[in-house]
Amino acid sequence: MSDQPQGFAVILVEPQLGENIGMVSRAMWNCGLRELRIVNPRDGWPNQAAIDAASGAMIPIDNAKIYPDIAAAVADLQVVYASSDRVREMQSRVVTPEYAVREIRALDGQGVTAGILFGPERTGLFNDDIARASALIRIPTNPEFTSLNLAQAVLLIGYAWWSAGLSEEQDYVALGETVPATRQEFDGFFDRLVEGLEKGYFFRSPRLKPHTLRSLRTLFERARLSSQEVRTLQGVINALRRAGAYRFDGRI
């Protein structure tokens, strides 16, 4: 057992198309989910169409376990959810994916194992299946078009689980090889720009100059320049001044 969160088991109930099982495997592995359980797959197992559709996301497929019925598939699990759009008939607790994954992460931290049931492509889960779950997960899509295919439903719930584990820092991903400019570098560039503008009589009105300078600075600040870009812009200023020198009197 590792200290990594295990996530949840994806339990496909009587899936019909191997292609969909493969797409589910992709969606699972995109989200770091490894544990695939399949109840009574229509076309047997292993399934070449599933392997083809997995596009290399083989960990869930390779780990897949096959069960004759739902009871066997969930026997060792402690908390079972059912993914379904059909909520009217049942009095289950109905939660969003975001809510469910917070529960799953909290339970995972206490060593509790969880699984989510996904029904067959055409019919979805039957009420007797849903009754085996402690809560129903409903993905709140556009009421005018709620139909999601199997892999899409797994992807949305899986991604909710995966992204809930990422730190807030991920909002800004690292900027690769580039280094943000220091304030000194930025100011050096900006001073050089202003110097050039003054020499070029850019500031017609002394009264408006502070405002114009602020606008200019804001514009460049917003771009969050890298060191390299500051150097490039210094070169741009130099080049423009050289060009102007040529243009107006033919000398550098």
Add this chain to the structure above:
Amino acid sequence: MSDQPQGFAVILVEPQLGENIGMVSRAMWNCGLRELRIVNPRDGWPNQAAIDAASGAMIPIDNAKIYPDIAAAVADLQVVYASSDRVREMQSRVVTPEYAVREIRALDGQGVTAGILFGPERTGLFNDDIARASALIRIPTNPEFTSLNLAQAVLLIGYAWWSAGLSEEQDYVALGETVPATRQEFDGFFDRLVEGLEKGYFFRSPRLKPHTLRSLRTLFERARLSSQEVRTLQGVINALRRAGAYRFDGRI
């Protein structure tokens, strides 16, 4: 123009398979997105494979506009994002879907139009395309398997946008036709249960009785019973008592 948030335009750059365009239309309409723009689709337009794969999600397909190049496709937009996994080469601002959709909703509230570029299936966007965007959206999937197909990328970003517009109340979806039991109903049931248990000598130790009662109450509270279920349980108690009456002395 309606007061509804418009969301963002989905801009498919040189998509290859009509099937993928159809799956994108599905994903868009699942998330209430209407505006599909297609740059130079390989197989022309309209495309029967796209219509077939849309499975009835025809609003984006019917609204689709075709453009010869990216510049034309984004000409009237004010903010453009690029969806890409390729972040190392570029110094763009890189944000998560969740961050981008918050920006899009904030901008939308100020009447600013936004679009997101999605690249061709095999190659993704080229650096020159990405350079047209003010920020890059990177979907943070499992580093061991980051590959998402076109419709999956649209679905994850679209769902982030859609679900950001739902109120927190959606965490618990309405429970259909059922009505949660009032406290009075619940207490009536629980008192009846305790009465039966006392008569059945359930509480062997007076010292432990308060603890046992608390455990029992907690168990039933957690189930969040409906009025109907409370009545059903009252019936269960009555039935068990009747059964006991029969069992021990043959009379009711």
